[in-house]
Amino acid sequence: MRILLVEDDLQLARGLHQSLRAEGFTANHVNDAKSAWLTVQTNECDMLVLDLGLPDMDGLSLLKKIRQHHIRIPVLILTARDSIEDKIKGLDQGADDYLSKPFDVHELIARLRVIERRLGTAVSSVIKIKEVSLDSASHVVNIADTILDLPRKEFMVLKILMEQAGRIQSREQLESKLYEWGEEVASNAIEVHIHHLRKKLPDGFIKTIRGVGYSVAKGN
Structure with a gap:
């Protein structure tokens, strides 16, 4: 499973990258929306872990663009915005899941496993x-x-x-x-x-x- 991590906090991104690799995911990282958009278009990833506070475009705007182009890649939003309104907005824009910072990396991995199973036919790990x-x-x-x-x-x-x-x-x-x-x-x-x-x-x-x-x- 190829995951694209879209996160501008380099320290957090490095830690997540190591955790994802340790769990058997193939993980690549970009720190801005433009790079993420180019990667998604070329079908080089199976799943997106998306921060909302990106330097060049709000993550929700990127998500909206992805869905407007009928790209069905699963997206897990990872953000410090933790209000109910923010979560509803993210899910309404087409996110598959929403995890607020700070978070436990084991919970993130578990949520990614759930999305991974949805992509295939397996009902368990x-x-x-x-x-x-x-x-x-x-x-x-x-x-x-x-x-x-x-x-x-x-x-x-x-x-x-x-x-x-x-x-x-x-x-x-x-x-x-x-x-x-x-x-x-x-x-x-x-x-x-x-x-x-x-x-x-x-x-x-x-x-x-x-x-x-x-x-x-x-x-x-």
Whole structure:
């Protein structure tokens, strides 16, 4: 899940960025509305965490612009404006959720997980396909009741493939969801992650569609 953090408080943004990465999100940061608008238009993010007090445009004006252009990206407003009127205004403009500062980062993560589930078909943080179970909240992968210890990137690749079970994910799609702006990516990085995962997962769990990408078959 690619999150765009739109926040002009750099210290807060750095802390949030670290927390989001630790929870398995791919997070990028911009500090003004213009940069956020350009990113949203190019479909480079799946979710927006939006501060309202931006230097070049009020966050609500940006949200209104996004909705006027029929861009349905989920938006969680993060702001010091905490009156009921402000919350109603934000939700009426098309926000999916509203969290007032100061806030607990665990609550923010929980709210983002709820929005993430709305984007897919899962009704909980646990995805189970055959004998493989993945819990996106606790970062635990279970295979037939045996806990599998996965590095962050491998966990994220598996999570993407299981969330999109039955659909092919190209190398480019996986890279865009896995790596942040400016992060160095080796040309064979995805292939390496897949190779390592296959050695830990049941035979045939991840399938290669030659010249197209990778997929995990649906199944109970």
